Amino acid sequence: MDARASRYQEVYARACRDPEGFWAEAAREIDWYESAKKVFDPNAGVYGRWFVGASCNTCFNAIDRHVQRGRGKQPALIYDSPMTGTKTTFTYEQLLDEVKTLAAILQDFGVVKGDRVILYMPAVPEALFGMLACARIGAIHSVVFGGFAPKELATRLNDCKPKLILSASCGLEPGRVVKYKPLLDDAINLAKEKPQAVLILQRPQETAELSQGRDHDWGALRAAAIKAKKSADCVPVAATDPLYILYTSGTTGIPKGVVRDNGGHLVALKWSMKNFYDIDPGEVWWSGSDVGWVVGHSYIVYAPLFHGCTTVLYEGKPVGTPDAGAFWRVCAEHKVAALFTAPTAFRAIKKEDPKGTLIKNYDLSKFRTLFLAGERADPPTVEWAEQVLKVPVIDHWWQTETGWCIAGNPVGLGALPVKHGSATVAMPGYEIDIVDDACKKLPRGTIGSIVVKLPLPPACLPTLWQQDGRMRESYLDEFPGYYKTADAGYIDDDGYIYVMSRTDDIINVAGHRLSTGGMEEVLAGHHDVAECAVLGIKDDLKGEVPCGFIVLKAGVNRPPSEIEAEIVALVREKVGPVASFKLAITVARLPKTRSGKILRGTIKKIADGDAWTMPATIDDPAILDEIKGALKGKGVGA
Ligand code: COA
Numbered sequence: 001m002d003a004r005a006s007r008y009q010e011v012y013a014r015a016c017r018d019p020e021g022f023w024a025e026a027a028r029e030i031d032w033y034e035s036a037k038k039v040f041d042p043n044a045g046v047y048g049r050w051f052v053g054a055s056c057n058t059c060f061n062a063i064d065r066h067v068q069r070g071r072g073k074q075p076a077l078i079y080d081s082p083m084t085g086t087k088t089t090f091t092y093e094q095l096l097d098e099v100k101t102l103a104a105i106l107q108d109f110g111v112v113k114g115d116r117v118i119l120y121m122p123a124v125p126e127a128l129f130g131m132l133a134c135a136r137i138g139a140i141h142s143v144v145f146g147g148f149a150p151k152e153l154a155t156r157l158n159d160c161k162p163k164l165i166l167s168a169s170c171g172l173e174p175g176r177v178v179k180y181k182p183l184l185d186d187a188i189n190l191a192k193e194k195p196q197a198v199l200i201l202q203r204p205q206e207t208a209e210l211s212q213g214r215d216h217d218w219g220a221l222r223a224a225a226i227k228a229k230k231s232a233d234c235v236p237v238a239a240t241d242p243l244y245i246l247y248t249s250g251t252t253g254i255p256k257g258v259v260r261d262n263g264g265h266l267v268a269l270k271w272s273m274k275n276f277y278d279i280d281p282g283e284v285w286w287s288g289s290d291v292g293w294v295v296g297h298s299y300i301v302y303a304p305l306f307h308g309c310t311t312v313l314y315e316g317k318p319v320g321t322p323d324a325g326a327f328w329r330v331c332a333e334h335k336v337a338a339l340f341t342a343p344t345a346f347r348a349i350k351k352e353d354p355k356g357t358l359i360k361n362y363d364l365s366k367f368r369t370l371f372l373a374g375e376r377a378d379p380p381t382v383e384w385a386e387q388v389l390k391v392p393v394i395d396h397w398w399q400t401e402t403g404w405c406i407a408g409n410p411v412g413l414g415a416l417p418v419k420h421g422s423a424t425v426a427m428p429g430y431e432i433d434i435v436d437d438a439c440k441k442l443p444r445g446t447i448g449s450i451v452v453k454l455p456l457p458p459a460c461l462p463t464l465w466q467q468d469g470r471m472r473e474s475y476l477d478e479f480p481g482y483y484k485t486a487d488a489g490y491i492d493d494d495g496y497i498y499v500m501s502r503t504d505d506i507i508n509v510a511g512h513r514l515s516t517g518g519m520e521e522v523l524a525g526h527h528d529v530a531e532c533a534v535l536g537i538k539d540d541l542k543g544e545v546p547c548g549f550i551v552l553k554a555g556v557n558r559p560p561s562e563i564e565a566e567i568v569a570l571v572r573e574k575v576g577p578v579a580s581f582k583l584a585i586t587v588a589r590l591p592k593t594r595s596g597k598i599l600r601g602t603i604k605k606i607a608d609g610d611a612w613t614m615p616a617t618i619d620d621p622a623i624l625d626e627i628k629g630a631l632k633g634k635g636v637g638a
C-alpha cells in the first residue's frame with residue numbers, strides 16, 4: 001500500500017474543486033427518466049439539494065435494469081439462515097417477480113407515492129422485498145429494528161403515520177422465538193396514529209393470530225396476487241423525493257427521522273461500490289448487519305443491487321450459530337469477495353476462537369477484504385483480524401445521517417497505508433475540519449469536534465422527517481457553515497482522521513446506537529427513583545454497555561437489589577433488549593459540579609479503570625469514593 005500509487009488524492013481534489021462536475025459524472029452510472037436541471041441547487045431545502053429536477057426510480061436501478069441487461073439469471077440475493085437451517089437463492093428475475101407482486105399488493109391496500117410503510121421484520125428475504133416494493137411505487141419505507149420495544153415502535157408510528165405495516169410472526173434469537181405479534185399489538189395500542197392494515201408473514205416457527213379486519217396473511221395475499229397475475233410497474237419519483245425514513249437515537253427519548261432521498265442515494269452508493277469497496281458487478285458481497293440499521297439499508301439492500309452484485313442476507317450471529325466459524329462458512333460457501341460488519345462481531349469471534357483455528361476449515365480464496373464500521377475499530381481487534389484472515393482490514397466511519405462512508409480507506413481508488421486506530425481519510429464530497437466550541441479550526445493533532453463543511457455530498461440526509469427546524473438545531477446551528485457530526489477526534493499530519501468518541505449522550509453498544517438520555521427518561525419514570533444518570537462503560541465484547549446509577553426517594557425501604565432488578569426489566573420493556581441494559585446501581589448521591597451538573601465523565605473514568613483527576617468544580621469530593629465503592633460492589637472498575 002503506497003500512498004503515491006493511490007488515485008485518492010487526485011479524485012478527492014477533483015471533488016473539492018468541482019463537486020457538481022464530479023457528481024454529475026458519477027450520476028451517469030444511474031438510469032434516470034429525466035436528468036437533473038441542476039446538479040446542486042444551493043437555494044433548495046435546508047442546505048441545498050442534489051439532482052434537482054431529475055426523476056428516477058430506485059427499484060428500477062436495483063433490479064429491472066439488471067434483468068433488462070442480461071443479469072436475470074444471476075443470483076441477486078442469497079438468504080443464509082443458520083437460525084432456521086435455510087439457504088435460498090433468488091436470481092434478479094425472481095427478485096423482480098417477488099417485488100412486482102408485493103408492490104401490486106401494496107397498491108391494492110391503497111398505498112401510493114409518498115405514503116409511509118413501516119417494516120418491523122426479522123432478517124428474511126421478505127424484508128428486502130418490502131423495502132424494494134415501496135421504492136418501486138414511490139412509497140416511503142421506515143424499517144424498525146426488531147430488537148426495539150413496542151414503545152419505540154409506537155413513537156415511530158406517531159411520527160411517520162404509516163398507512164401500512166409489514167411484519168412477521170416472529171424473529172429468532174438463539175434459544176428464543178421473539179413473537180412479534182404481541183409487540184406489534186402493544187405498539188399499535190400505544191400509538192395515536194394507527195395503520196390501516198398489517199401484513200403478517202407467518203413463519204414456520206410461530207403462527208400469529210391475526211386480528212380480524214386489520215391483519216392480513218402475507219403468504220395468502222402473495223398466492224392470490226400471483227394467481228391473478230398482479231404486477232406493479234416502477235413509478236417515477238423526483239430525485240429529491242424521500243426513499244426512506246430511518247429513525248436513529250437523538251439526544252432525547254424522541255428519535256430523529258433521518259430522511260434519505262432517491263437520487264443522491266443512488267449516485268453516491270453506486271459510486272462507493274467500485275471506488276471505495278473495489279467490488280465488481282457479479283461478485284458476491286456480504287454485509288453482516290441487520291436491515292433495521294443504516295448499514296443494512298445501504299449495504300445489504302441498496303448498494304450491492306445498484307451495482308449488480310449478489311448480496312448475502314444472514315440470519316444468525318457470529319458465534320453460537322453454531323460456532324465461531326459461522327462467518328468463514330458463509331464466506332467460503334457463497335464465495336464472498338468482501339464482508340462488511342461491526343468490530344464487535346470480530347471481538348465475539350476472537351473471544352471464542354482466539355487462534356482463528358476454525359478459519360482453516362474453510363476455503364477463503366475468494367475473500368479479499370474485510371470492512372469494519374459502526375463503532376470505533378479498536379487496534380487489537382483489527383490486528384487480530386489481519387493476522388488470522390491475511391487480507392486487508394479496512395475501518396471506515398459513517399453515520400445513519402450520512403448513509404455512506406465519511407472517512408475511510410478507498411480500496412477501489414488504491415488503498416492507502418493503514419494506520420490502526422484511524423478511519424483513514426475523508427471521502428470525496430466531505431471536507432472535514434476539527435473545531436473548538438467557538439467553531440475555530442484546531443491545529444493538526446488536537447482533539448475537537450469533527451465537522452463537515454456544507455453542503456454535504458449526495459446520499460446524506462437533506463432533513464429530518466417533517467422537521468426542518470430540528471434538522472437545523474441538531475446539526476447545523478452550532479457550527480455555522482458546517483454539519484456537526486457529534487463525534488470528537490483529530491486529524492494527524494498526513495490527513496488521517498481519528499474518531500474517538502461522541503460529544504453527546506449517544507453510546508455505541510455492539511455497534512448499535514443508543515441514547516443514554518432516552519434510558520434516563522425510563523429510569524426517572526420509576527416510582528422509587530429520585531435522581532439518575534446513565535452512561536456507557538467499557539465492555540470487552542460490546543465496546544460499551546450502559547450502566548445506570550439511581551438515587552432512591554427518601555422513605556423508600558425496599559431492598560435496592562429489588563428496585564435495581566425492576567429498573568433493568570423496565571429498560572428492556574421500554575427501550576428493548578437491544579439496549580443491553582443489565583447494570584443498575586443504587587447510590588446515596590450523585591457527584592455534581594457546584595452548578596449541579598452530574599460529573600458523568602469522571603464516573604465513566606472510574607468505572608473504566610482509567611486515570612482520573614478530581615474535578616476542580618466538584619461539589620463534594622467524598623461522593624466519588626462512594627461511587628467507586630458502589631461500582632466495586634458490582635465488580636466494576638479498578
Ligand atoms: N430482535 C429481538 N431481539 C434482538 C434482536 C432482534 N432483531 N437483535 C438482538 N436482540 C436481543 C438479543 O437477543 C439480546 O437479548 P438478551 O439480552 O436476551 O441476550 C439483546 O437484544 C442484545 O443484543 P446484541 O447486542 O446483539 O447482543 P448479542 O449478545 O445477542 O450478540 C454480538 C452480540 C456481538 C454477537 C452481536 O451484537 C453482533 O453480531 N453484532 C455485530 C453486527 C451488527 O449487528 N452490527 C450492527 C450495525 S453494523
Ligand code: AMP
Nearest residue numbers: 373374375376396397398399400499513
Ligand atoms: P450509526 O448512526 O448507528 O451508524 O452510528 C454512528 C456513530 O457510530 C458515529 O457517529 C460514531 O460515533 C460511531 N462510529 C461509526 N463508525 C465508526 C468508526 N469507524 N470509527 C469510530 N466511530 C464510529
